[in-house]
Each structure stands twice: as C-alpha cells, then as structure tokens.
Amino acid sequence: ARMHRDFAARKLKMARLLNDGGLPDEARMPMLDAALALGRALAVEARLPEPGAVGEIIEPPLAAAWGRQIVVLQDFMAAPDASGLQAMRALEELLSIAGDCPF
DSSP states (O other), X not given: OHHHHHHHHHHHHHHHHXXXXXXXXXXXXXXXXXXXXXXXXXXXXXXXXXXXXXXXXGSTTGGGGGGGGHHHHHHHHHOTTOXXXXXXXXXXXXXXSTTOOOO
16 A cells, blocks of 8 residues: 555656646646555555556545545546646645545
8 A cells, every 4th residue: 555655646746746837737647647546555455456447446435435535536537627736635635644544
C-alpha cells in the first residue's frame, strides 16, 4: 500500500505543477494516474481486489473506501474538461490519511 501511496503522491505533485503552470489539460492524465494508484492503495488497505483500470476505482465495493471524496472523483472522471482542483484536494486529503482505510 505504501508503494501505491508514494506513486500517487508523485503523480499528484506532477499534476499540481502542470496545473499551476497553466497546463490544466496536461494535468489530467497524471491526476488519473494518481487516483488509480491511490485506489490501489485503498484496496490493499481494505483487503479488496486492486483495480486494474481507473474506471474501476469508483465502483463498489472500492467506492466506499473513498468516503465523501467519491463524488468529487466521479465528477472529475465524468467530465473530461472539468477542473481538477477539487479532485487534487480530495486526493491530497486522502493521501494524508496514512495507512488507514477511511471507512
């Protein structure tokens, strides 16, 4: 789980740098990579099967592991032109919960 969380943190940092540099479209892929890596970490911590694709991170039973942040992630993933700021904050909040499944 730690390896997945570390990878998610690196990808999230990359997305933040791109977004802050005026490249929000380029920030989308690292954001999705970060969400997948964090989804894998949450799955390991909750003893659930790891998702193979980013679309699986918002499906049951793993969806419950995201807690209240699931809505933000669903909105970000559903709209390709959506701003990633709320999703970045959601991922940052979940990354700060070290090693514990939030449900």
